[in-house]
Amino acid sequence: MDQTETAAKTIAKTDIREENERLILDSAEYVFAEHGFRGATMQMIADQAGLPKANLHYYFSAKETLYRRVVERIFTIWLGAAESFETSETPERALRTYIARKMEMSRTHRYGSKVWANEVMQGAPIIQDYLEVTLRDWTETRIEAIDRWIAAGRIDPINPRWLLYMIWATTQHYADFSHQIETLNDARPLSDAQWAEATETVSRIILRGIGLDPEASR
Amino acid sequence: MDQTETAAKTIAKTDIREENERLILDSAEYVFAEHGFRGATMQMIADQAGLPKANLHYYFSAKETLYRRVVERIFTIWLGAAESFETSETPERALRTYIARKMEMSRTHRYGSKVWANEVMQGAPIIQDYLEVTLRDWTETRIEAIDRWIAAGRIDPINPRWLLYMIWATTQHYADFSHQIETLNDARPLSDAQWAEATETVSRIILRGIGLDPEASR
DNA sequence: GTCTATAGATTGATAGAC
DNA sequence: GTCTATCAATCTATAGAC
Numbered sequence: 001m002d003q004t005e006t007a008a009k010t011i012a013k014t015d016i017r018e019e020n021e022r023l024i025l026d027s028a029e030y031v032f033a034e035h036g037f038r039g040a041t042m043q044m045i046a047d048q049a050g051l052p053k054a055n056l057h058y059y060f061s062a063k064e065t066l067y068r069r070v071v072e073r074i075f076t077i078w079l080g081a082a083e084s085f086e087t088s089e090t091p092e093r094a095l096r097t098y099i100a101r102k103m104e105m106s107r108t109h110r111y112g113s114k115v116w117a118n119e120v121m122q123g124a125p126i127i128q129d130y131l132e133v134t135l136r137d138w139t140e141t142r143i144e145a146i147d148r149w150i151a152a153g154r155i156d157p158i159n160p161r162w163l164l165y166m167i168w169a170t171t172q173h174y175a176d177f178s179h180q181i182e183t184l185n186d187a188r189p190l191s192d193a194q195w196a197e198a199t200e201t202v203s204r205i206i207l208r209g210i211g212l213d214p215e216a217s218r
Numbered sequence: 219m220d221q222t223e224t225a226a227k228t229i230a231k232t233d234i235r236e237e238n239e240r241l242i243l244d245s246a247e248y249v250f251a252e253h254g255f256r257g258a259t260m261q262m263i264a265d266q267a268g269l270p271k272a273n274l275h276y277y278f279s280a281k282e283t284l285y286r287r288v289v290e291r292i293f294t295i296w297l298g299a300a301e302s303f304e305t306s307e308t309p310e311r312a313l314r315t316y317i318a319r320k321m322e323m324s325r326t327h328r329y330g331s332k333v334w335a336n337e338v339m340q341g342a343p344i345i346q347d348y349l350e351v352t353l354r355d356w357t358e359t360r361i362e363a364i365d366r367w368i369a370a371g372r373i374d375p376i377n378p379r380w381l382l383y384m385i386w387a388t389t390q391h392y393a394d395f396s397h398q399i400e401t402l403n404d405a406r407p408l409s410d411a412q413w414a415e416a417t418e419t420v421s422r423i424i425l426r427g428i429g430l431d432p433e434a435s436r
Numbered sequence: 437g438t439c440t441a442t443a444g445a446t447t448g449a450t451a452g453a454c
Numbered sequence: 455g456t457c458t459a460t461c462a463a464t465c466t467a468t469a470g471a472c
Contacts, residue, residue: 016437034340039256042466052439057467114339121332122252123397131401139402156426162419165399166388173387179341181383183349184357201380208374209423234455260448270457275449 021059023049029070033111036118037067064126071119071127074112079134081105085142091149092217095167096203102171103199106178113175139164156211163210170202239277241267247288251329254336255285282344289337289345292330297352299323303360309367310435314421317385321417324393331393357382374429381428388420 027048031040042063046053060066081101088094106113124131139161146160174181174190182189190198204214245266249258260281264271278284299319306312324331342349357379364378392399392408400407408416422432 013437020437036254036257036336036340039254039340041464043464053466054439054441054468055437058437061467063466117335117339117394118254120395120398121335122254122257124401128401131398135398136402158419158423159415161402162416163423165391165395165416166420166423169387169391169395170384173383176335177338177383177387180338180349180353183342183346184354184379197377198380198383201376202384205376205381205384205427206423207427208429209425209427211426231455238455259446261446271448272450272457273455276455279449281448 017059020051020055024051024056024059024066025070025073028066029074029111029115032067032070032118033114037122068126070112070115072130074109074116075127075130075134077105077109077112078116079138082138082142085145090217091146091154092207092212092214094145095207095212096217099167099171099203099206100199102167103174103195103202106171106173106175107195110175110178113172117172117176154212158210163206167206170206174198235277238269238273242269242274242277242284243288243291246284247292247329247333250285250288250336251332255340286344288330288333290348292327292334293345293348293352295323295327295330296334297356300356300360303363308435309364309372310425310430310432312363313385313425313430314435317389317421317424318417320385320389321392321413321420324389324391324396325413328393328396331390335390335394372430376428381424385424388424392416 024045028040028045031045031048034040035044042053042056045066046056049056056066060069082098084094084097084101088097119125119127120131142164143160146155146163149155150157150160178189185194207214207217242263246258246263249263249266252258253262260271260274263284264274267274274284278287300316302312302315302319306315337343337345338349360382361378364373364381367373368375368378396407403412425432425435
């Protein structure tokens with residue numbers, strides 16, 4: 001076997017690994033979201049991925065390793081949604097963009113959101129370190145930004161912490177409680193128009209609620 | 219054995235049954251909240267209750283029966299919190315009372331709220347019938363009440379459905395994500411003052427957000 | 437890298453003595 | 455009504471042929 005052949009095989013193997021890992025992670029995210037950590041079985045994830053159960057243990061050493069990778073992946077996506085706090089010029093635009101992005105993520109990453117909610121509800125046994133360091137720093141930075149708006153008299157004097165929790169809760173509700181929302185919507189998913197209306201209503205109530213003019217940033 | 223003796227024994231047995239059932243239900247609520255349905259084991263619940271595992275099966279035929287009773291109990295408490303919609307004279311008072319009650323319930327019924335969230339996130343496999351009938355009727359009634367306020371020009375014209383979801387999401391977040399909130403609060407539970415401030419902030423933002431004066435109803 | 441077979445541990449539930 | 459012992463089913467993880 002010459003060098004070219006060896007290189008080709010190495011690349012091919014890397015591709016197979018990457019592709020299978022992503023397939024397994026996607027399948028695991030779905031199954032963990034629908035059944036919780038212990039409710040999910042390696043067999044279910046294998047079936048979802050269309051692979052024999054033993055292959056999962058070839059790519060991920062243990063069920064918990066696979067789970068941790070799923071949660072880490074979501075958390076990383078979560079954090080990326082908040083650049084608007086730094087890049088926007090007005091509080092109206094910063095908050096509007098952040099809320100719209102988080103609503104969009106509830107629509108596109110429903111299962112990831114559920115896995116995260118599950119993990120936190122159970123006391124974050126696997127990713128407590130992320131809460132204590134990464135999420136904590138992230139939150140403090142945003143609280144400082146909101147406090148500056150308050151000091152400048154641009155929004156009402158409220159505790160920024162409760163405002164952030166309100167945005168997280170309201171937007172993630174559309175992912176975590178999607179089954180309830182769909183049941184109350186005649187067993188149908190929200191339409192494009194309903195998502196748009198819900199997003200606009202959430203933005204509007206929060207902006208007006210802290211003393212901003214919702215019309216100014218539409 | 220005469221009649222008096224028989225009656226006494228019957229009463230005693232009824233008391234023991236009721237007391238043990240409540241003890242097991244409380245223990246089960248806690249364990250189901252912390253580990254989910256499948257993550258919870260009958261052994262954990264038995265240990266939490268201080269009873270041998272076999273006694274659980276004496277009082278509840280199966281794990282699923284026990285779980286259903288736990289979820290039903292929470293749902294009933296949930297529904298009771300909304301009389302303010304009928305008994306209050308102004309939208310300010312109705313919403314303020316409802317929000318305050320739901321915040322209080324997040325504080326006092328944290329575990330129940332988590333079990334409910336878990337059940338709904340997994341597609342309500344056990345209590346789907348409650349969603350389709352009881353919750354649906356409850357929701358429609360409240361939507362009609364809010365629509366009347368809109369028609370009378372007392373609040374802004376928003377879709378009442380998204381307002382209700384916002385209130386549910388925000389208030390239940392303080393129970394379901396209590397671990398995250400406490401981690402971001404220097405690993406300490408919220409103090410009385412913090413609970414009061416959070417409740418006031420949530421009420422204030424929502425009331426102002428739909429065009430009401432928060433000061434008018436304090 | 438894939439897959440079948442199976443080991444080893446845990447679980448929900450029950451039998452049966454007290 | 456209480457409790458010990460145990461069964462049958464299920465799960466994670468691995469061994470070993472291909």
